[in-house]
Amino acid sequence: MSTRRTRTIVAALATVLLAGSMAACGNSDTGGGDGGGDGKIVLGFSQVGAESGWRTANTTSIKDAAVEAGIELKFDDAQQKQENQIKAIRNFIQQKVDVIAFSPVVESGWDTVLKEAKDAGIPVILTDRAVDSADKTLYKTFLGSDFVKEGRLAGEWLVEQTKTAAGPVNIVELQGTTGSAPANDRKEGFAAAIAANPNLKIVASQSGDFKRADGKQVMEQFLKANPDIDVLFAHNDDMGLGALEAITAAGKVPGKDITIITIDAVKDGMQALADGKFNFIAECSPLLGPQLMELVKKVEAGEEVPARIETEETTFTQEQAREALPNRKY
Secondary structure, eight states: OOOHHHHHHHHHHHHHHHHHHHHHHHHTTOSOOTGGGGGGOOEEEEESOOOOOOOOOOOHHHHHHHHHHHHHEEEEEEEEEEHHHHHHHHHHHHHHHEEEEESSSSSSSHHHHHHHHHHHHHHHHEEESSSOOOOOGGSSSSEEOHHHHHHHHHHHHHHHTTTTTOOOEEEEEEEEEETTTHHHHHHHHHHHHHHTTTTEEEEEEOOTOOOHHHHHHHHHHHHHHHHHOOOOESHHHHHHHHHHHHHHTTOOBTTTTEEEEEEEHHHHHHHHHHHSSSSSSEOOOOOOHHHHHHHHHHHTTTOOOSSSSEOOOOOHHHHHHHHHHHOOOO
């Protein structure tokens, strides 16, 4: 056989072997995220929005924790609209991410899209807020707070403070986003707790959508319709901070003329408590990022995880807020 012919055959064989090698590489995708080529887990996360200081701190915690954990994060801001979250989840499914996590805008209406994720073999983690789906197999776990407990702690503190009150105590309530888990649960917990004192009466209750500006606007309406307000219960600090402006503008002293109870314990709220403008805060920590990334790794690996994981939280009085403020991370 001539040297030229031998070289031709060798070259042809090399081409065939190279093509086979490339085809094998192309078939090595196990169905993970499109960032999985470099070995990273891909997490699709849909956030409620940026409606409050708490939410901003929550987003920062998740983004920072993903970087530290070496997880590729595909982040979506739903701008407080359920339709945006459903669209984002469907996009994550199309992109074949490894895990989907989201903080639901509202509790209801998720079964269809969650089933789509389940059928695609993509596990889902709920963070911060729960859903009311009867089929618990549609998601792997829930990570967040006990909102009923937060409302109950706020109510129990008020019951203790008003146990010697002779007459009626008029309460106004600034609710969170209508239909959301924290709004529903905090209202439930607070109402159950204050039932222990028949003098405690909620005279007005309306949503402020967890926003500072809305809290101010609704509080202005409360003050016009109810001149004798004794207590404000706000479902988060931001609405309480907005209400402070309305109370001050009405010529009343927040924290004295009107007792103010809120939930979250973000830095601005804690400062208001330390200054005596708020009276009590039940904590709801937004720093869920590190725990979420641990769960993502376990779920993606097929490990069993608890159906519900609650964060450890506390409550604050004025003195406790002053002590905690210098080291507050959010």
